[in-house]
Amino acid sequence: MKRTVLATLAALGLSTAAIAQDLTVGYIYPAPVADVGWAKQLDLGREAVEAAYGDRVASVVVDSVPEGPDAARVMNQMVSDGAKFLMLGSFGYMNDGIKLGRKHPDIAMIHASGFKQTDNFGTFTARNYEGFYLAGMAAGMKTQSNVIGLVGAFPIPELVAEVNAITLAAQSVNPDVQVKIVWINTWFDPPKAQEAARALVSQGADVLFSLHQDTPSVVTVAENEGVWVVNTGSDMREYAPTKLLVSVTNDWTDYFVREVV
Amino acid sequence: MTETLTFLLSGTLLAGTPLLIAALGELVTEKSGILNLSVEGMMAVGAIFAFMVVTGGGSYWVALAAGGMAALVVAALFAVVVIFTLANQVAAGLAVGILGLGLAGLIGDPFEAQTVPPMPKLPIPGLAGLPVLGRGLFDHVPVVYLAPVLALATWLMLTRTRLGLLLRSAGENPDAANSIGINVRFVRFCATLYGGFCAGVAGGFISVVSATLWADGIIAGRGWIVVALVVFGTWRAGRIAIGAYLFGLATLSGLLVQTTGVAIPSQLLTSIPYIVTIVAIALLSMNPKLTWLNAPVSLGQPYLPTK
Amino acid sequence: MIRIEPRTRAPGLWAAVPPVLAVLATILASTVILNILGVPPLDALHYLYVAPFSSRFNFAEVLLKMAPLLIIAQALAIGFRARIWNIGAEGQLILGAIGGSLLPVAFNDSVNPLMLPAMAAIGMVFGMGWAAIAAWLRTRFNANEILVTLMLNSIALQLLYYLVSGPLRDPYGYNFPQSALFPDVAMLPTLISGTRANSALIVALAATLLAWGLTQRSFVGFRLRVGGLAPGAARYAGFSEHRAIWMALLIGGGAAGLAGVFEVAGPLGQLQRVVTPGYGFAAIIVAFLGGLNPVGILAASFFMAVIYVGGDVAQTAAGVPHTVNLVLQGVLLVTYVAARVFTDYQVTWSQRAKA
Numbered sequence: 003m004k005r006t007v008l009a010t011l012a013a014l015g016l017s018t019a020a021i022a023q024d025l026t027v028g029y030i031y032p033a034p035v036a037d038v039g040w041a042k043q044l045d046l047g048r049e050a051v052e053a054a055y056g057d058r059v060a061s062v063v064v065d066s067v068p069e070g071p072d073a074a075r076v077m078n079q080m081v082s083d084g085a086k087f088l089m090l091g092s093f094g095y096m097n098d099g100i101k102l103g104r105k106h107p108d109i110a111m112i113h114a115s116g117f118k119q120t121d122n123f124g125t126f127t128a129r130n131y132e133g134f135y136l137a138g139m140a141a142g143m144k145t146q147s148n149v150i151g152l153v154g155a156f157p158i159p160e161l162v163a164e165v166n167a168i169t170l171a172a173q174s175v176n177p178d179v180q181v182k183i184v185w186i187n188t189w190f191d192p193p194k195a196q197e198a199a200r201a202l203v204s205q206g207a208d209v210l211f212s213l214h215q216d217t218p219s220v221v222t223v224a225e226n227e228g229v230w231v232v233n234t235g236s237d238m239r240e241y242a243p244t245k246l247l248v249s250v251t252n253d254w255t256d257y258f259v260r261e262v263v
Numbered sequence: 264m265t266e267t268l269t270f271l272l273s274g275t276l277l278a279g280t281p282l283l284i285a286a287l288g289e290l291v292t293e294k295s296g297i298l299n300l301s302v303e304g305m306m307a308v309g310a311i312f313a314f315m316v317v318t319g320g321g322s323y324w325v326a327l328a329a330g331g332m333a334a335l336v337v338a339a340l341f342a343v344v345v346i347f348t349l350a351n352q353v354a355a356g357l358a359v360g361i362l363g364l365g366l367a368g369l370i371g372d373p374f375e376a377q378t379v380p381p382m383p384k385l386p387i388p389g390l391a392g393l394p395v396l397g398r399g400l401f402d403h404v405p406v407v408y409l410a411p412v413l414a415l416a417t418w419l420m421l422t423r424t425r426l427g428l429l430l431r432s433a434g435e436n437p438d439a440a441n442s443i444g445i446n447v448r449f450v451r452f453c454a455t456l457y458g459g460f461c462a463g464v465a466g467g468f469i470s471v472v473s474a475t476l477w478a479d480g481i482i483a484g485r486g487w488i489v490v491a492l493v494v495f496g497t498w499r500a501g502r503i504a505i506g507a508y509l510f511g512l513a514t515l516s517g518l519l520v521q522t523t524g525v526a527i528p529s530q531l532l533t534s535i536p537y538i539v540t541i542v543a544i545a546l547l548s549m550n551p552k553l554t555w556l557n558a559p560v561s562l563g564q565p566y567l568p569t570k
Numbered sequence: 571m572i573r574i575e576p577r578t579r580a581p582g583l584w585a586a587v588p589p590v591l592a593v594l595a596t597i598l599a600s601t602v603i604l605n606i607l608g609v610p611p612l613d614a615l616h617y618l619y620v621a622p623f624s625s626r627f628n629f630a631e632v633l634l635k636m637a638p639l640l641i642i643a644q645a646l647a648i649g650f651r652a653r654i655w656n657i658g659a660e661g662q663l664i665l666g667a668i669g670g671s672l673l674p675v676a677f678n679d680s681v682n683p684l685m686l687p688a689m690a691a692i693g694m695v696f697g698m699g700w701a702a703i704a705a706w707l708r709t710r711f712n713a714n715e716i717l718v719t720l721m722l723n724s725i726a727l728q729l730l731y732y733l734v735s736g737p738l739r740d741p742y743g744y745n746f747p748q749s750a751l752f753p754d755v756a757m758l759p760t761l762i763s764g765t766r767a768n769s770a771l772i773v774a775l776a777a778t779l780l781a782w783g784l785t786q787r788s789f790v791g792f793r794l795r796v797g798g799l800a801p802g803a804a805r806y807a808g809f810s811e812h813r814a815i816w817m818a819l820l821i822g823g824g825a826a827g828l829a830g831v832f833e834v835a836g837p838l839g840q841l842q843r844v845v846t847p848g849y850g851f852a853a854i855i856v857a858f859l860g861g862l863n864p865v866g867i868l869a870a871s872f873f874m875a876v877i878y879v880g881g882d883v884a885q886t887a888a889g890v891p892h893t894v895n896l897v898l899q900g901v902l903l904v905t906y907v908a909a910r911v912f913t914d915y916q917v918t919w920s921q922r923a924k925a
Contacts, residue, residue, distance in 0.1 A: 034479060034891075036376035064885050066479075066892045070844035071837040072882060074766065075631050079886040082625065093746065097839060105764075117744045151522070156843070157529070157735060159745040184521040185529035187731055191483040193474045194514075197274055201518040204270030217376045217478050226381055300716075304900075340904070349574070349915060350907035353655055353716075354858040358907055361855070362900025368893030369603075479893065484724065491717045530732035537721040544718065545711040567574060567915075 024060060027051065027262060028085035030076060031065040032092035033189075038236035039216035040252075041065055044091045044114075047254030054259045069094025077102050081109060087262060090114060093158070099123055112261055115160055126257065130160065130234065131167035133250035134211075137232045138171030141209040142179050144230055145172075151202025152183045153195055153220050154213040161213050164234075168211060182207060192219035199223040221246065265395050271515060272399025277473055278511030280410045281306075281465035282485060286492040286503045287417045288461020293493055294421060295454035296434035296447075298563040300356025301341050303486025304363020305334040305459050306466030311371040313467025314477040318374065323382045323471060327406070330467030331460040337363045338459020342452045349565040360486070368479040378476040382406075404472055411504060418500035430454055434559030437566045447566055462486070491540055497547060498557040506543075513539050573920045574911065581913040588913060589866070592859070592906035593873065599901040600894075609888045617887055618880035618898075628879060630765030634837065635875035637770035638663075638829035638846075642853035643871055644774075644781035645825030647862040649818030651785070652794040653801075656822040658704060658719025660850025661726030662697040666827025667834045668733060669696030671841035674756035675738055675749050685755045690831050697827015698820045700726065705819040709812045715819065723850070734843055748842040758836045770832040774871075777825065782864040794818065826850060852878075855903050861913075874899070 029048050031041035048061055062085055067076050073095045080088060081102065088111040090099050096116040103111055103123040116125045141150050150172055154161050165183060172179040182205060184198040192215075199210055199220045212220035212233035221238045224231035230246075237249045285302055292299045313330030317323060341359040344350045382404045390401040421427040432440040433450040441447050469485070470477050488510060496503030517532035597619070604614035622628050642659050649656050670693035673685055700722060707713040731747070740750040758768040785791040797804040797814045805811065833845050856874050860867030881895035911917060 034372070034375045036478075038376055062886065063889065067885075068844060068847055069842075070847050071634070071833065072847050072878075074837065075879065075882050076886050078627055078631075079883055082627070083887060094842065094844065097751070117746070156731070156747065158747055162745070182522040182524065184518050186518070187530055187533045187728060188483070190478070190480055192476055192478055192481060193278075193469060194483070194518075196474060197278065197515055198518045198521075200270055200274055201515060202522055204266045205519070205522045206266065217476055218378050219474060219476060222378055222381075222475055344904060344908045348908045348911035350910055351858070353650075354903065355907045357851075357854060357858075358900055358903035360900075361896050362904055365893050365896025365898075365900050369891060369897055372891050372893070487720050491721065494714055494717055528732050528736070530728040530735075534725045534728040537724045541707070541713075541718055541721045545707045545713040548713040549711040551712065567576065 024058060025055075025087060025262065026060045026062060026083070026085040028062045028077075028080035028088045029064070030067050030073070030080075030088065030090050030092075030095060031063070032067060032069060032094070033065065033216050035063075035065045036216075038218060038238055040214065040235050041091065041216070042236055043252045044089065044254060047089075047258035050255035051258050051262050055262065059262065067095075074098035074102070081106055086110070088112075089258065124261075126261075127160070128252050130250060130252070131163040134164045134232075135167040135171040137211070137250055138168035139175050141168065141211070141230070141232060142172030142174070142176035145176070145179060145209045147206045147208045148176065148178045148180060149206040150179060150181045150209045150211065151199070151205070151207030152181065152211040152213055153198045153202065153215060154183060154185050155189050155215065156187060157185055164213060189216070192217045195219040196223045200227070203227050203229055267519065268395050269399040271512065271519070272396070273403070274515045275508050275511045276400065276403060276407050278514060279508035280407050281468040281473070282489055282492060282510060283410045283414060283504055283507035284468065285462045285465035285486070285489040286496070286507055287413055287500060288458035288465075289489055289493050290417065290496075290498060290500060290503060291421075291430065291461075292454050292458030293498065293562055294434050294559055295430045295451045296437060296559050296561045296564070296566065297342070297345060297451050297455050297458075298352045298356065299338070299341060299455060299458055300353060300490060301337065301358075301360035301363060301486075302462050302489045303482055303484070304360035304367070305337050305462035306469070306482045306486050306489075307367035308337050308363045309334040309463025309466030310470035310481055311367045311374070311477060312463070314371070314374060314377075314379065314470045317379045317471045318377065323404075326471050327464050327467045330470075331463035334363075334463025334466065335456050335459040337366075338455050338462070339452075341459075342455035345565065346448050346451055346455070349567060352563050352565070364482075371477055371479060374477045376476065376478055379471055381475050382472045406468055406472060414500045414504040421500070431559070434561055437561055437568075441568050447568060451566070462489070465489075488540070491544065495540060495544055495547065498559070510536055510540065571920060573918050575916045575918070577914060577916050585861075585913045588861070588906050588909035589859070589869070591909040592902050595905040596877070596898055596902040600898050603894060603897060604884065604888070604890060607888075607890055607894075609884070609890060613888065614884070617884040617890075619876065621883040621887075622876045622879040626762065627765050628883070630762050630767035631879050632872070632875045633761070633767040633771050634765075635878050636871045637768075637774040638832060638849045639853050639856045639874055640774040640868065640871040641770070641777045641829045641832075642822075642826050642849060643856035643860065643867045644777050644864060645822045646853055647857040647860065647864070647867055648781060648785060648791070648794060649822050650798075650857055651862050652798040652814050652818050654798075654815055654818040655716045656701065656704070656719055656819055657716050657854065658701065658722050658850070659822060659826040659853055660846060660848070661719070661723035662700045662823040662826035663830040663833070663846050663850050664723075664726040664730050665700040665823075666693035666697035666830030667841060667845040668730060668738075668830075669693040669827065670831030671738065671749055671752075671834055674752040674835075675841070678750050678753055680753055681755055683755055685753075686758070686835065689756060689835060690828060693831030694824040694827045697825070697830060698823040700827075701819040701823025702816075705816045708815050708819075715815075730841075730845065731843060734841055738841055740840075749840045751840050752835065756835055757839060758832060766837055768832070768836045770829075770836055773828070773832070778864050778868050781867075785864065790817070826853075852899070855899060859903060859906050861910075873902075877902070 033041040035041045090113040093115040110122045112124045115127045169181045186194045209230040309330035312333035313326040316326035316329045344355045385405045387401040391397045433447045437447045492506045495506040513536035601611045670689040704715045704718040708715045734747040738749045761767045793809040856870045860870035884890040
């Protein structure tokens with residue numbers, strides 16, 4: 003179940019008439035690029051850009067950049083190395099990105115999941131909640147215990163929207179459904195995500211949602227416990243061959259290719 | 264309700280096992296007089312090496328042993344630095360810990376977010392069929408059953424054998440031990456290596472048995488909990504075992520409370536195991552007989568044999 | 571064979587051996603590791619050790635990184651010398667950031683120039699308060715401060731998450747877990763225009779002077795040092811162990827709290843979920859690397875900042891994984907503590923067989 007992304011982008015600082023012969027594009031991810039996960043999906047976007055523009059585009063990629071004061075340094079380094087277009091892959095890079103944009107009006111940036119825009123700083127996000135609405139309906143139909151369990155990292159707006167979507171959707175097809183949520187308060191602790199998943203299963207959940215867990219932690223628990231699972235980000239079919247209900251993935255490829263123009 | 268109990272029992276055992284194994288190793292190390300704060304790094308090294316073995320087709324037992332050996336090497340570095348160059352143990356422990364974490368992350372980079380199939384469980388015949396208790400306590404991978412056995416064995420070794428006496432004398436009064444011919448440095452060296460091995464097995468358990476995946480940072484601070492557990496357990500194996508399982512229980516309970524939808528902030532629930540640990544350590548430390556009777560007198564102090 | 575004996579005289583030139591060896595070992599290790607990762611040695615040396623000085627922005631980043639490390643390490647070293655192990659600087663920093671954020675969030679439109687000093691004071695008090703918990707538990711219950719401060723780190727982080735998700739959250743921030751941006755009066759003045767280096771550095775240098783004065787020239791410092799070197803003698807002389815514990819932890823907590831204020835009033839400009847990239851722990855390393863000595867710490871914090879910035883450059887320019895930074899820091903500190911044997915002890919080569 004793929005959802006293509008819808009962009010909200012203000013006018014680019016780069017005029018479209020002057021397409022650089024060699025455009026260096028910088029990509030900054032908050033997590034390591036692995037086989038699956040948030041960073042992987044963004045990276046697939048990068049591959050699409052390279053495939054579309056071939057030699058005219060050069061890429062610089064830095065992953066595992068933590069939000070906070072270090073991010074600005076990496077951004078600056080990329081710009082001084084010649085990058086003219088930056089893809090900032092995490093909400094926490096927003097303020098630093100805007101400051102950078104003010105210092106360098108000749109570069110352009112797109113930023114994931116933010117809410118501020120300037121002339122050369124645009125945001126993009128995915129209406130994941132639409133995908134989760136559909137997934138929620140599927141879950142509502144599939145559940146036999148009428149309990150759906152969600153494992154989430156932090157209660158930030160994007161995830162809260164998804165939780166609401168899932169709940170409303172599931173209840174629209176199955177009014178008796180109960181949705182239980184566990185927030186593990188860390189982006190990164192796969193064993194804890196698994197414990198949360200097992201806790202939900204013990205409370206009767208027979209469909210689990212893995213909200214933005216970058217590793218297949220919850221997905222493998224679902225497979226082992228024999229419950230259905232929906233996950234975010236990448237297609238995790240190979241981790242749960244029999245029990246993956248749906249993956250709400252992000253396909254940034256078309257969007258990135260359009261924006262680099 | 265029964266599902267909840269089963270979950271709590273089985274989850275507690277699963278969460279507590281690596282903590283217990285590593286803590287028992289650290290106990291032996293500390294009893295000999297060495298304070299090893301690098302547990303987090305050693306566990307991480309153990310985790311990645313065990314993971315690499317399983318990914319490469321090796322058996323789980325070989326993987327755990329490999330993890331143990333890898334961590335043992337890290338512990339050896341620590342041991343040389345604190346025993347032979349007499350470095351400050353707190354600083355050296357932190358240093359080796361960071362080094363271990365970094366190396367594990369570096370080596371593990373190509374394996375990020377990969378998974379392995381789960382280790383086959385070994386239900387204990389007869390007992391596994393019991394309601395609630397059966398699935399909770401007796402339907403686990405063999406390593407989980409071995410952990411309390413290891414606790415018992417460690418206690419026996421420390422209190423009833425000559426080896427234990429050697430260890431304890433090296434920790435209590437190295438000068439006296441030296442004067443009766445015990446090679447204190449060698450005893451401490453071996454004890455530190457053993458502690459490293461245990462930490463490595465524990466780390467391997469987390470990556471290949473319990474989480475069945477590898478990711479940078481998977482140990483997530485549990486190494487420090489291990490160090491706390493030894494103090495919490497007042498340097499006695501049995502109490503350490505209780506502490507390890509209690510900590511697991513506290514973490515799981517927090518998660519469980521969230522599922523009931525009670526309006527307690529999740530951050531508070533996440534903090535509870537740590538608050539409980541602090542309170543417990545405070546209460547236990549208050550009674551010097553309880554605590555310090557068992558703490559090795561020369562813990563953390565460098566020893567230079569004078570002849 | 572090699573004989574090691576406690577030193578009876580001052581180490582003299584031997585004192586330079588550990589830092590020099592450590593730096594050399596780190597440079598060697600970095601070249602080797604980067605080579606394995608596919609980066610030629612000269613490039614590696616350039617990225618890690620030259621690039622941080624190669625541009626105004628980069629050098630300012632070194633200064634920016636150095637300031638919190640310096641402030642915290644100076645304070646921690648005072649405690650470490652007294653063998654009081656405050657491992658909780660990370661949590662105390664977070665508390666300081668929280669405390670420092672209260673005024674700017676409550677008075678978001680203010681133009682009162684007293685805001686920044688007030689923030690600093692409040693942040694320090696918060697940091698001290700957090701450390702005080704450990705001090706109280708140690709003096710009243712004999713609870714090991716290593717463990718208590720460590721646990722308090724985790725709790726501080728959860729507290730931060732709770733506050734930025736709720737009570738301190740920006741009402742116009744679309745529900746994102748962060749506070750409103752601070753008004754200009756709450757921000758640290760920039761030191762070098764066009765960069766992020768701010769006046770935290772000046773405070774850090776002042777802290778260095780203070781630390782030097784305290785440890786080398788004051789009776790308080792003397793008492794603390796004796797307490798660490800010879801606890802029995804200190805007790806006999808009537809130096810209060812409890813007072814030492816309180817002082818050491820409060821100084822550490824206050825400094826970490828101040829560093830926390832400088833983070834939110836500096837590069838961050840608001841309170842958010844990530845206020846420290848591990849400064850609390852890095853400062854512990856810096857303190858040891860500096861030999862627990864104010865001047866040494868000044869040098870060590872500078873070198874650590876260079877490694878951090880160089881590591882980021884290597885990551886951006888050559889795709890080197892960020893874990894390399896940790897490995898290098900580990901090599902640096904391990905070599906240093908091992909090489910200390912040359913300063914703390916007399917290492918001789920003797921021809922005699924062991925008696």
